[in-house]
Amino acid sequence: MRQQMGEAAVAAARAVNYVGAGTVEFIVEQRADGSMNFFFMEMNTRLQVEHPVTEAITGLDLVAWQIRVARGEALPMTQEQVPLIGHAIEVRLYAEDPSHDFLPATGRLALYRESAEGPGRRVDSGVEEGDEISPFYDPMLGKLIAWGEDREQARLRLLSMLDEFAIGGLKTNINFLRRIIAHPAFAAAELDMGFIPRYQE
Numbered sequence: 001m002r003q004q005m006g007e008a009a010v011a012a013a014r015a016v017n018y019v020g021a022g023t024v025e026f027i028v029e030q031r032a033d034g035s036m037n038f039f040f041m042e043m044n045t046r047l048q049v050e051h052p053v054t055e056a057i058t059g060l061d062l063v064a065w066q067i068r069v070a071r072g073e074a075l076p077m078t079q080e081q082v083p084l085i086g087h088a089i090e091v092r093l094y095a096e097d098p099s100h101d102f103l104p105a106t107g108r109l110a111l112y113r114e115s116a117e118g119p120g121r122r123v124d125s126g127v128e129e130g131d132e133i134s135p136f137y138d139p140m141l142g143k144l145i146a147w148g149e150d151r152e153q154a155r156l157r158l159l160s161m162l163d164e165f166a167i168g169g170l171k172t173n174i175n176f177l178r179r180i181i182a183h184p185a186f187a188a189a190e191l192d193m194g195f196i197p198r199y200q201e
Contacts, residue, residue: 001028001036001038002084004038005026005038006079008024008026008038008040009024009026009043010079012024012040012043013043018043018045019069020045020066020069020070021045021046021047021062021065021066021069021070022043022044022045022046023043023044023046023047023048023051024040024042024043024044025040025041025042025043025044025048026038026039026040026041027039027041030192047062047063047066049092049140049143050090051063052088052090052122052124052143052145053088053089053090053145056086056088056120056122056145056147057083057084057085057086057087057088057147058082058083058084058085059083059085060082086147086148086149086150086153086154087147087148087149087150087151087153087154088145088146088147088148088154089145089146089151089154089155089158089181090143090144090145090146091143091144091158091162091177091181092140092142092143093125093140093141093142093143093144093165093167093172093173093174093177094139094140094141094172094173095107095133095139095140095141095170095171095172096139096171096172096173097171098173098175098176102173104135104139105133105139105170105171105172106132106133106134106135106139106170107132107133107169107170108130108131108132108133108169108170109127109128109129109130109131109132109133109141109167109168109169109170110129110130110168110169111129111166111167111168111169112127112128112129112130112131112141112166112167112168113129113164113165113166113167114142114164114165115144115160115161115162115163115164115165116164120146120147120148120153120154120157121145121146121147121157121161122144122145122146122147123142123143123144123145123161124142124143124145125141125142125143126141126142127141127142133170141167141172144158144161144162144165145158146158146161151189152187155181155186155187158181159178159181159182162174162177162178162181163178180195180196183199185199
């Protein structure tokens, strides 16, 4: 199915004569008989917040590729040559309160310590200890991306990264993310749109 989605994404870009970096999003349906299907959601003429997942499983620098395309340069490989290795999971760390409908939080980051870097571990952030989180911008503090040879290794690595993170001074979603990644249903990839309300308690 991954190949079919890739072909559909390329076809969508060609249909509008698009040249440049972009993202095509799909939603996947798993039917009662176990078969799967996918549906087009949207196309964006930019990289998405989740692009580090693609970078993790391909080993490619998509931002550098975006710049090359903008300069009129050819890409160094074809779609068929893009490697897909292992599995990656990303979470977004937000200054928000999950117990109050994810209301954004403001205040000073009295404590901010990121998890250690290493193989298959990436943190993209734009804050540091002492920063003020204001109500005027998106309250995303950073992204944690874990890669593994398979989904379970990536999940356990991400859980370890979340456990190492330390934040103080304002509400965040870090404990909410820990609970999701550690949940047996998430570990078993039993995921659908009702996951959060079903396991909220």
